[in-house]
Amino acid sequence: MTRTLSRAACIGGGVIGGGWIARFLLDGTDVAVHDPHPDARRIIGEVLDNARRARARLISAPPVPEGRLSFHDDIAGAVEGAEYIQESVPERLDLKHKVFAAIEAAASPEALIGSSTSGFKPSELREGATHPERIFVAHPFNPVYLVPLVELVGSGPQDEAVLDRAADILARTGMHPLKIRREIDAHIADRLLEAVWRESLWLVKDDIATTQEIDDAIRFGFGLRWAQMGLFETYRIAGGEAGMKHFIDQFGPALKWPWTKLMDVPEMTEELSAKIAAQSDAQSGQHTIRELERIRDDNLIGILHALRANGWGAGETLRAMEERAFAQAHARAAHAAPDPAAPLELHRAKVGGDWLDYNGHMTEFRYLQVFGDATDAFLGHIGMDAGYRAQGLSVYTVETHIRHLAETGAGADLTVRTTLLGFDAKRIRLHHEMIDGSGTVQATAEHMLMHVDTTAGRACPMGAPLIDRLAALAPGQSALPAPDHAGRPIRDIGWPLGEPA
Numbered sequence: 001m002t003r004t005l006s007r008a009a010c011i012g013g014g015v016i017g018g019g020w021i022a023r024f025l026l027d028g029t030d031v032a033v034h035d036p037h038p039d040a041r042r043i044i045g046e047v048l049d050n051a052r053r054a055r056a057r058l059i060s061a062p063p064v065p066e067g068r069l070s071f072h073d074d075i076a077g078a079v080e081g082a083e084y085i086q087e088s089v090p091e092r093l094d095l096k097h098k099v100f101a102a103i104e105a106a107a108s109p110e111a112l113i114g115s116s117t118s119g120f121k122p123s124e125l126r127e128g129a130t131h132p133e134r135i136f137v138a139h140p141f142n143p144v145y146l147v148p149l150v151e152l153v154g155s156g157p158q159d160e161a162v163l164d165r166a167a168d169i170l171a172r173t174g175m176h177p178l179k180i181r182r183e184i185d186a187h188i189a190d191r192l193l194e195a196v197w198r199e200s201l202w203l204v205k206d207d208i209a210t211t212q213e214i215d216d217a218i219r220f221g222f223g224l225r226w227a228q229m230g231l232f233e234t235y236r237i238a239g240g241e242a243g244m245k246h247f248i249d250q251f252g253p254a255l256k257w258p259w260t261k262l263m264d265v266p267e268m269t270e271e272l273s274a275k276i277a278a279q280s281d282a283q284s285g286q287h288t289i290r291e292l293e294r295i296r297d298d299n300l301i302g303i304l305h306a307l308r309a310n311g312w313g314a315g316e317t318l319r320a321m322e323e324r325a326f327a328q329a330h331a332r333a334a335h336a337a338p339d340p341a342a343p344l345e346l347h348r349a350k351v352g353g354d355w356l357d358y359n360g361h362m363t364e365f366r367y368l369q370v371f372g373d374a375t376d377a378f379l380g381h382i383g384m385d386a387g388y389r390a391q392g393l394s395v396y397t398v399e400t401h402i403r404h405l406a407e408t409g410a411g412a413d414l415t416v417r418t419t420l421l422g423f424d425a426k427r428i429r430l431h432h433e434m435i436d437g438s439g440t441v442q443a444t445a446e447h448m449l450m451h452v453d454t455t456a457g458r459a460c461p462m463g464a465p466l467i468d469r470l471a472a473l474a475p476g477q478s479a480l481p482a483p484d485h486a487g488r489p490i491r492d493i494g495w496p497l498g499e500p501a
């Protein structure tokens, strides 16, 4: 299992700093924050609420125990003992220099210092620094707790090692680090975004389109394509069978046509600013910013889930993050020391909003998912880990009986209590009880598992440590009262009609 960053410091906890804080905390890292804003705790708390909600919907693995959040009156207090420091103060170079000076005065010499800057180059950020080589750009995207990209920029080849260390740390939090080859104002993504932004300002200024119409042109059209194939792959397809070469031959000359004002920025007068703000209010003013954040988050999660299902782009980053969360959960289960004379609590889950069916209840396959994950947690607990499976040995479920006992709704915090109902050389019989936060039993499941030689494709006796761990659990587990429904089939209701049941 890869190691979680133990302590991070976040200097600045606004829109972006708040997102960083959430990403680190929800990954189990302790986060020390300095932000002089009088409402910093409230604002960060609200961002965290949205981030927790999003994370529970994003990945089905049991949540990693959150890190500890602490607030500090000065930068020195926040950076003390931090392995990784992220600066997210307003985009002013003089302010960033002051902040770096305060960080350097108190931070450990090994600590990495990333800056969220959208536009400044590392060489500018480093002016006056005592250890300039460890200051680099780590430019994230809003919301930082959901969007995986982070652009990493150094000042030259000598910074490779620092960027590699940062990439390793940030990849472990589920990010997709993109190392930029050479420093440049506004890195890669903001240069692209600024081009679209400048054209959009012209369209509003010249009364060609409103903010709503421009957003529709993006979200009903090319914006849908960008999340999955970007620009060049999309245009390759647009070249037809002849591909990119044909595309360039056809549309290359258009770049000389008067389609674009990209080199020319409209002056941001009071009038233009007020016009944009009024149109934006008309477009979205019915929602609070926090509501808009939740709408955005739910849509992003849906897109990420679709990409994960297709094994594509940012979906691959999500899959890796989820696998890591499951591996951490299984490792926790393997090291857990629950009372062997009581049902074993080895798995937890939260019901995501997209887990519901048309009745507003948790949909059927999610029950099997939660019970399946609880079985995996149990198997991890008795020592069936990746190393065991690598020997060509595993466990297959050969029979399942689920009872649905309550109307499990969105947001329910589920705990699964597992009882070992029996085992022999090749089989394990398990009972799971799924309870919600109030202790109400939502569902139960009984499974028969078969130990198999996966290469030969047939059942075979279990090896150590499984059989030894099962034997150790047996005295306590067999003393528990067996559930009265254990071993019962679904009740006969009489068939053909009229025949006694």
Ligand SMILES: NC(=O)C1=CN([C@@H]2O[C@H](COP(=O)(O)OP(=O)(O)OC[C@H]3O[C@@H](n4cnc5c(N)ncnc54)[C@H](O)[C@@H]3O)[C@@H](O)[C@H]2O)C=CC1
Residues within 6 Å of the ligand: 011, 012, 013, 014, 015, 016, 017, 034, 035, 036, 037, 087, 088, 089, 090, 091, 092, 099, 116, 117, 118, 119, 139, 140, 141, 142
């Ligand atoms: N907002 C965005 O969409 C993005 C912003 N960024 C970059 O992130 C950085 C921060 O931007 P935002 O979060 O949008 O700004 P913001 O204005 O929302 O937050 C800045 C925070 O820094 C705090 N602050 C001010 N002086 C401070 C100091 N001396 N020490 C500690 N905290 C201090 C403020 O109280 C505020 O909470 C900027 O460099 C920006 O370019 C990067 C990606 C996206």
Ligand SMILES: C[N+](C)(C)CC(=O)CC(=O)[O-]
Residues within 6 Å of the ligand: 118, 140, 141, 142, 190, 193
């Ligand atoms: C507008 N912005 C330049 C601050 C945007 C970014 O830096 C990245 C983002 O999240 O769009």
